[in-house]
Amino acid sequence: ITFMSWALLKHKKVKENSIPAEELDQLIRAAMGEFDEPESLQGAYLASIHDFKPDVIIKGTIVNMINDEIIVDVGYKSEGIIPTHEFGPDSDAEIGDEVSVLLEGLDDQTGLILLSKRKADRIRGWEEIIKHKKEGDLIKGRVIRKIKGGLLLDAGAPIFMPASQISIRRTGDIGEYIGKELECEILKIDESRMNIVVSRRKLIEREREAKKK
Numbered sequence: 001i002t003f004m005s006w007a008l009l010k011h012k013k014v015k016e017n018s019i020p021a022e023e024l025d026q027l028i029r030a031a032m033g034e035f036d037e038p039e040s041l042q043g044a045y046l047a048s049i050h051d052f053k054p055d056v057i058i059k060g061t062i063v064n065m066i067n068d069e070i071i072v073d074v075g076y077k078s079e080g081i082i083p084t085h086e087f088g089p090d091s092d093a094e095i096g097d098e099v100s101v102l103l104e105g106l107d108d109q110t111g112l113i114l115l116s117k118r119k120a121d122r123i124r125g126w127e128e129i130i131k132h133k134k135e136g137d138l139i140k141g142r143v144i145r146k147i148k149g150g151l152l153l154d155a156g157a158p159i160f161m162p163a164s165q166i167s168i169r170r171t172g173d174i175g176e177y178i179g180k181e182l183e184c185e186i187l188k189i190d191e192s193r194m195n196i197v198v199s200r201r202k203l204i205e206r207e208r209e210a211k212k213k
Contacts, residue, residue, distance in 0.1 A: 054105045057120045062097045072101060072115055080113035087117060100124065125156030126194055135186050139198060143177045151177060153184075153198070165199035168208075 060080070064071035068084045070093065082101065087093045102123065104114040133139055141153030150162040151174055161184060163174055184198040185206075 054103060056103050057100055057123060058103055060099055060101050060115070062093060062095050062099060065093075065095060072099060074101065074103070074113065074115070080115035082115050082117050122157050129155065129157055129159075129196065130189060130191060133186060133189075135189055137186050138183055138203065139186055140181055140183045141198070142181045143179060145178060146175045150174070153182065155196075157194075157196070159196040159198050161198050161200060165197075165201045168201055168204050 058074055060072040060074040062070055063073045063079065065084075070082045070084055070087065071079055072082055073079050080101070080103075084091070093099070099117055100120045101115040101117050102120040104116055104119075106112070107114055129139070139155050139159070141155030141159055143151050144154045144158075145152050147160075150160060150164075151166065153159045153161060161182075163171065165184075165187070166174060166177065182200050183203060184200040185202045186196060187199050187202070188195075188197040190196075
């Protein structure tokens with residue numbers, strides 16, 4: 001049995017709450033052939049990923065899909081689990097697909113690598129925006145939800161539109177914009193905090209001024 005097989009089994013059983021982690025360790029010890037202890041397996045496993053650093057985006061390959069989780073091989077005999085929902089509701093991900101993921105660290109309980117596709121996508125999206133856009137430029141985004149003080153849009157990375165910047169008229173329930181794609185102007189880019197503030201109102205005001213001329 002490999003450490004990854006042990007770690008995946010432990011993850012599954014602990015998640016299901018069917019077997020306490022300590023009891024599962026004892027049961028698996030009897031199945032160890034190449035190593036005497038799970039800790040020895042983990043030591044060899046950790047040695048194989050010594051070059052990996054947390055908070056780095058790396059390439060991986062989907063090797064399995066189990067219920068609501070996707071298993072991704074990121075090299076060096078190491079694999080990680082990503083919740084299926086991170087691939088989106090209309091995902092057509094398949095075994096063998098290559099994906100970019102953010103290496104977040106190791107799960108202390110199971111020893112599995114913690115990966116995030118959603119965070120990797122957001123970082124890549126942010127990098128694309130600041131590479132091609134600046135304050136004053138136009139940008140399109142789909143409204144994904146209402147948050148305190150305004151709307152959150154997805155433009156490849158999350159961008160924030162204050163409620164006061166949605167329209168020139170007072171808006172009733174701003175939740176009516178959820179799901180709509182809006183074009184807006186970038187008011188502020190805060191690179192240190194990875195925040196972008198946008199305005200649809202500015203764009204509407206400029207268009208109205210242009211019509212008056």
